Amino acid sequence: MSIRIKVLLIALISTVIASAVALPLLAVFTDLSTSHLLIVFVAFFLGVFITELLVAGGMNRTFNDALNPVIGFSHSVAEGDLTTHLDRHTTDIIGQLVNAQNAMVDGLRIILEKLREASTMVSSTAEELAASSEQVMASAQEVSSTVEQISKGAESQARAVEETSEITHEIAQMAGNVAEQARASAETGRAANEIARAGSAHAEEAATRMNQMKVAMEDVTDIMQGLGERSMQIGLIVDVITNISEQTNMLALNAAIEASRAGEHGRGFAVVAEEVRNLAEGSRKAADQISKMIRDTESETGRALKAMEHTKEIIGGSMDVIGSTLDALTNVADIVEDIAGGAESVYRATEAQREGSDRVVKASHDIAAIAQQAAAGTQEASAAANQQTASMEEMRASIQELARLSVEMKRLVDDFKLDEGE
Known part of the structure; x- marks a missing residue:
């Protein structure tokens, strides 16, 4: 229902009420007839109604004039212009x-300005x-690549150490045979004590294992060089035995010749000389x-x-690779103690040689x-690095989505006019 219709209804109702009140009063205080009274009532009704219409029309125009700026202001705000302001006190x-x-x-403009800044x-x-x-992703990928290289190097080292273990096992068997031939029974070596300590992280453990392997290989090299020196000593002693056997054989031959010259009296001496020569020949063969x-x-x-x-x-080579990532891989401790022993005779030398070979075999197995532990550790480190890379991918996607939402929010805020210069 429009405002005009409402105004008309209000005027009509007011006129009826005024007429209903005024007509009985007029009948009481005047001596007019009914027809005159009706004419007076109609005239009064029309006068009051016209007066009400005039008053209501003026109120309607005043109300419309006051509301028109408010309506225009609301349209401007709806179109995004928040710079306008109504002046009515x-x-x-x-x-x-x-x-x-x-x-x-004003409140909406403040909120939008804060949204724009945010x-x-x-x-x-x-x-x-x-x-x-x-x-961070580039660093994680570089770490993952380095760990994979370390893992491959550890596997190659494991295979090389296995080969070394087989060779040293054969050496141990030969040393045992030499010890049996020399009939040595004394033990003079000291068993190597290996202490393995696990690292706190996969990459640090790999570096520790590499360093331990390096020290172990240096010790094994020292042991093998010691075995070579002992073999040379044994060779010198065997040469002495061979020379003694040859000289004994020569003396036995000379004794046999002298016995044959003695005839019947030298027959017993010839038998002894023959036995000595046989013993010398056996010693020479054993020495050979x-x-x-x-x-x-x-x-x-x-x-x-x-x-x-x-x-x-x-x-x-593996240590060089590890050196490029010193912040992730650290050296921990040496694991193999020096193995020392001496020999003063053929028997002690051969026994020390056998025991040294056994220690080399054990050290090779431990290495x-x-x-293998280092390879397993680097594989775990590689898996952790790959997982970190995947997490960074997810985080980057979330950041990109956040940036897209912030751009969208700024675009929506920019649709509003907050300053006069915009």
Whole structure:
């Protein structure tokens, strides 16, 4: 229902009420007839109605004139213009409405300005986070690649150590045979005590294992060189035995010749000389067998030294790779103690050689186990690095979504006019 119709209804109702009150009063205080009274009533009704219409029309125009600026102001706000402001300093209902509209627009403008600042800050922060995430992802990928290289190096070292273990096992068997031929029974060696300590992190453990393997290979090289020196000592002693056997054989031959010259009186001496010659020949053969075993041992020792040198080169290359990531990989401790022993005779030397070979075999097995542990540790570190890379991918996607939302929020805020210059 329009305002005009409402005004008409109000005027009509007011006129009827006024006429209903005035007509009985007029009938009481006047002596007019009914027809005159009706004419007076109609005239009074029309006069009151016309007066009400005039008053209501004026009120309607005044109300419309007051509301038109408010309506225009509301349209401007709806179109996004928050720079307008209504000027009306009255205490009537229109003035209260104008004050409420102005307060609403001021509050909305403050909120949108804060939203604009927040969206700008979020967008800038998202860009910085995106750049940081790119750097972190690049670092994580580099660490993952380095750990994979270390894992491959550890596997190669494990295979090389296994080969060294097989060679040293053969050397141990030969040393045992030499000890049996020399009938040595004394034990003069001291068993190597290996202490393995686990690292606190996968990458640190890998570096520790590499360092331990390097020290172990140096100790094994020292042991093999000591075995070579003992073999040379044994060879010298065997040469002495061979010379003694040859001289004894020559003396026995001379004794046999002298016995044959003595005739019947030298027959018993000839038998003794023959026995001495047989013993000398047996000693020479035994010395030849020992010499052959020593040569074989020296050959196998040379092979083992070459294999260990190759292993040391592999370990050196792995240590170079580890050196590029010193902040992730650290050296922990040495694991193998020096093995010392001496020999003063053929028997003690051969026994020390056998025991030294056994220690080399044990050390090689332990080194192989360390290499396998290092390979397993680097594989776990590689898996952790890959998982970190995946997490960074998810974080980067979230940052990109945050940046997109901040741009969208800023675009929505920019649709509003907050300053006069916009």
